[in-house]
Amino acid sequence: MRLLRKRVTGGFTLIEVLVAVLLLAVGILGALGTQLAALRTRQGSGLMSRGVQLASSLAERMRANAGQMLRDDLGNPYLQLRYDAADGAPPPAPAQCYGADRCSSAQLAQFDIADTVAALHALFPGGRIAVCRDAAVWDESRRALAWECDGAAGAPVVIKLGWRARRADGAGRGADARHGCAMNPHAAARRGWRQTGLTLVELLVALLLGLLVSLAAASVLVSAQTGYLAQGELAQVDEAGRFALDMIERAARQGAFVDLDREDAPPSPASAAARIGGLDDHVLGGGAGIDSARAGGINGSDVLALRFDGVGEGAEGDGSMLGCAGFGVGAGGEGWSIFYVAQAAGGEAELRCKYRGQKNWRSDALVAGVDTFQVLYGLDTDAPADGLPNQYLSAGAINALDAALALDGASPAEREQDLRRKTHWKRVASIKVALLLHGARRGIPEREPQAFDLFGAGYGGAADPGTRPDEARMPPSLRWRERRSFAATIVLRNAAL
Numbered sequence: 001m002r003l004l005r006k007r008v009t010g011g012f013t014l015i016e017v018l019v020a021v022l023l024l025a026v027g028i029l030g031a032l033g034t035q036l037a038a039l040r041t042r043q044g045s046g047l048m049s050r051g052v053q054l055a056s057s058l059a060e061r062m063r064a065n066a067g068q069m070l071r072d073d074l075g076n077p078y079l080q081l082r083y084d085a086a087d088g089a090p091p092p093a094p095a096q097c098y099g100a101d102r103c104s105s106a107q108l109a110q111f112d113i114a115d116t117v118a119a120l121h122a123l124f125p126g127g128r129i130a131v132c133r134d135a136a137v138w139d140e141s142r143r144a145l146a147w148e149c150d151g152a153a154g155a156p157v158v159i160k161l162g163w164r165a166r167r168a169d170g171a172g173r174g175a176d177a178r179h180g181c182a183m184n185p186h187a188a189a190r191r192g193w194r195q196t197g198l199t200l201v202e203l204l205v206a207l208l209l210g211l212l213v214s215l216a217a218a219s220v221l222v223s224a225q226t227g228y229l230a231q232g233e234l235a236q237v238d239e240a241g242r243f244a245l246d247m248i249e250r251a252a253r254q255g256a257f258v259d260l261d262r263e264d265a266p267p268s269p270a271s272a273a274a275r276i277g278g279l280d281d282h283v284l285g286g287g288a289g290i291d292s293a294r295a296g297g298i299n300g301s302d303v304l305a306l307r308f309d310g311v312g313e314g315a316e317g318d319g320s321m322l323g324c325a326g327f328g329v330g331a332g333g334e335g336w337s338i339f340y341v342a343q344a345a346g347g348e349a350e351l352r353c354k355y356r357g358q359k360n361w362r363s364d365a366l367v368a369g370v371d372t373f374q375v376l377y378g379l380d381t382d383a384p385a386d387g388l389p390n391q392y393l394s395a396g397a398i399n400a401l402d403a404a405l406a407l408d409g410a411s412p413a414e415r416e417q418d419l420r421r422k423t424h425w426k427r428v429a430s431i432k433v434a435l436l437l438h439g440a441r442r443g444i445p446e447r448e449p450q451a452f453d454l455f456g457a458g459y460g461g462a463a464d465p466g467t468r469p470d471e472a473r474m475p476p477s478l479r480w481r482e483r484r485s486f487a488a489t490i491v492l493r494n495a496a497l
Contacts, residue, residue: 021209025216042235044165047124049238053245054119055159057488058131061112062157064378064430064491067105067388073133077109079157083117084128090117096458102381102391112489115456119487126164134158233439233482240367241437241486244351247366248304248433249490251324251337255306256494274425276492278375278395279303281465284340284354288361298349299372300466301341302395304433308335308494315358324353325364339366341373351435371436371474371483372466374454378430378489389429392455394464398424430491436469438481452485 062069062078073079083090093114097103103111120127132149137158139146147160256275277290281300285292290305297303310329312318317330329335338354342363349370354363377398378389393401401424409415434454449471453459459467471479 040165042232046234046238047163047165049242050123051161051163053242053486053488054116054123055161058112058116058159060430060489060491061116062131064489065105065108065112065388067386068109073151077106077113078131079133081113081117081129081131083120083130085121085124085126086128090114090121092118093458096460097390098376098392098455098459099397104390105388108389115458118456120161124161124163128162130160132158132160134160233441234484237369237437237439237482237484240369241435241484244367244435244437245433245486245488247324247353248339249488250322251306251339252431252490253493254308254321255337255492257308257321273420274423274428275307276377276425276428276431277305278377278398280394280396282340283342284338284352284363286361286363288356289336290338297466298341298343298370299469300464301349301370301373302375302466303338303340304375304431305336305338308337309333310335323355324366325355325362327355327357338363339373341370344368367437369438369440369481371438371478372454372469374434374464374467376432376455376459377428378432379424380427380429385427387429392432396464398428428492430489432487432489434467434485434487436483436485438478438483441482442480447480449479450483452483454485454487 065078068076068078091114093111095101095103095107095111097108097111117129120129130147130149133151133153133155134146134149135152135155136150137145137160145160147162149158149160279290279293280302281297282290282293282295282303283297283301284290284303285294290303293303308321308329310317310331310333311321312328312330314330315333316328317333319328321329321335323329323335324337324339334356336354336356340352340354341349342352344350344365348368350365350368351370351373352363353366354361356362376392376394378392379398380386380388381390382388402419402422405419405422407415407418407422409418432455436452436454451468451470451472454467454469471483
């Protein structure tokens with residue numbers, strides 16, 4: 001006969017409960033650490049994208065200012081550019097080259113440098129930049145990019161841009177001091193005790209401590225999740241902004257292209273209409289070109305119109321000349337790429353591309369979430385023209401200059417022909433484009449509303465609506481979105497015929 005023994009079930013000790021709570025907190029903190037690492041990676045990716053964009057814009061500005069780039073290295077102001085944010089805030093440009101401020105080639109270079117350095121100082125933590133000649137950008141001994149320049153004659157001109165960022169391995173942080181204690185096992189008295197349960201006070205204390213630790217870890221995790229979602233929104237906005245700028249840059253570079261190999265003689269520059277045009281604070285309708293434009297663009301958004309000749313046989317040619325929608329234009333045809341902002345069916349503003357199809361005019365959406373789209377035009381005011389911009393004006397200012405021209409001709413057709421010869425649009429050598437985009441989700445409402453100077457603080461665009469959007473004036477549904485501004489300077493490679 002088996003004897004039934006009474007078993008005594010012991011509870012947890014206070015130490016065991018605290019260890020369990022500690023393990024739970026460590027697990028939450030581990031998830032938090034993983035999320036923070038992903039957050040740092042996204043931030044680094046965003047900075048890298050903006051760095052490439054800033055360097056590309058500076059390269060375009062240097063290409064546009066051939067008068068300074070053709071000078072010797074010591075006399076070229078671009079090759080003297082050295083800036084480190086540790087030296088303090090950058091000084092303003094001696095001349096702004098906006099509006100009535102007409103700049104020489106040297107002043108334009110100083111304006112380009114000051115504008116680039118100001119953007120670097122505002123957007124990149126601990127940013128620095130150098131423009132120089134360097135034959136060996138990679139330092140094999142250090143397995144890293146070399147910041148120093150060798151200045152070798154005939155070496156390529158390079159733009160070096162950097163900023164401070166924490167490495168993935170945690171470099172840059174001081175080594176954590178490790179503290180501990182050791183116990184001699186022979187010095188400790190080995191005692192046995194019977195395991196008993198928790199008292200009510202011990203249980204309440206353990207639960208309270210566990211609750212506090214879990215709440216603190218969960219609060220930090222939720223905060224990190226909010227930041228992670230915000231970075232995800234900014235990553236999507238960055239991608240949309242890069243795509244929009246790429247489309248505009250491609251269209252601008254092929255704008256005013258004339259096929260000199262066409263069978264019929266191309267129109268003379270004097271008789272042809274300007275192949276670049278624009279409107280301030282307008283939105284387009286469904287008519288041909290920009291004829292259907294009406295005042296009142298979304299947040300003061302502008303219209304940019306570019307035209308070019310097609311190349312190749314067939315309606316879509318050989319694919320070398322593409323409209324903003326990606327369709328080719330064949331020989332004998334004229335392609336259009338018109339950029340403007342309009343509301344989608346759901347009420348969201350989007351950047352649209354209008355083009356002439358084979359039978360009628362069409363428009364396609366490029367990117368959504370557009371707050372405003374702004375354009376300035378680099379006007380060559382020299383006589384004779386040298387193809388270099390001396391000042392940047394809005395479309396309204398250029399149209400006002402055309403309106404003030406004294407036109408010859410007895411009939412409207414003759415005066416229109418004279419306007420085509422004298423128009424200031426044929427003196428546009430480069431353009432500056434700026435976009436402000438927002439994310440799809442509502443951001444953090446506790447932050448202060450921001451105002452964005454799309455062309456820098458030096459642009460006095462009070463009469464140019466949309467160049468300084470302010471979140472405080474936006475509707476509540478859009479006020480707290482994550483936002484990014486994008487800007488680029490683009491050289492028109494073909495004469496603005």
